[in-house]
Amino acid sequence: MFFDPLYILLVAIPTGILTFWAQSRVKGTYRKYSQVQSTMGMTGAQVAQTILAKKGVQGIKVEPIAGELTDHYDPRAKAVRLSQGIYGSTSLSAAAVAAHECGHVLQDVEGYKFMNLRAALVPVVNLGSSLGPMLIMAGLFFNILNLAWLGVIFFASVLLFHVVTLPVEFDASRRALRLVDELGILQGAENKGARAVLSAAALTYVATAFTALLNLLYYISLINRRR
Numbered sequence: 001m002f003f004d005p006l007y008i009l010l011v012a013i014p015t016g017i018l019t020f021w022a023q024s025r026v027k028g029t030y031r032k033y034s035q036v037q038s039t040m041g042m043t044g045a046q047v048a049q050t051i052l053a054k055k056g057v058q059g060i061k062v063e064p065i066a067g068e069l070t071d072h073y074d075p076r077a078k079a080v081r082l083s084q085g086i087y088g089s090t091s092l093s094a095a096a097v098a099a100h101e102c103g104h105v106l107q108d109v110e111g112y113k114f115m116n117l118r119a120a121l122v123p124v125v126n127l128g129s130s131l132g133p134m135l136i137m138a139g140l141f142f143n144i145l146n147l148a149w150l151g152v153i154f155f156a157s158v159l160l161f162h163v164v165t166l167p168v169e170f171d172a173s174r175r176a177l178r179l180v181d182e183l184g185i186l187q188g189a190e191n192k193g194a195r196a197v198l199s200a201a202a203l204t205y206v207a208t209a210f211t212a213l214l215n216l217l218y219y220i221s222l223i224n225r226r227r
């Protein structure tokens, strides 16, 4: 299948270009605003601690983690983990990313429905991303199209997961931008820098969802060509 010229032309190349473009935009924007320090001079860790304190959220750890752009909120450990370039940095990128992860904390505290749905889909996706294509290939190989369609249903869970990720990420960024402005963590035009960083990050999630969509459509077209 992956040697199918149609797959390379219609799926692999466009999604590859889109993913590469989105990732380089994230890195470029992130690095640009890593050079710009905020007037308030709060580190990423201080931004996170301030937001959580002002929002009355207790029992969440803010801790450093190795790597670049490895920042995340772990709902099970109740920990906001900030990468080295964010945790101790007073840049606009640091404020934006730290606030974004706090956006996820607030979603967790409020029981934001898309976040719960996304968490519930994780085991399904792990199964669907491996079993789906296998069933499709087996179904096509043995000419059992119902088996192939079952694979499509499994793989559709992957698309659903990435689609549900979009509102979760957009909402966390929306909350982040409101908080850094309202709490005076960033001043005036600094907010635009934070918005640029988070908008670029959102693009990568769109690229991932689009990749899953094109793959699913390709699988469906493969089965349809058999009939």
Ligand SMILES: [Zn+2]
Binding pocket: 100, 101, 104, 169, 172
């Ligand atoms: Zn996020």
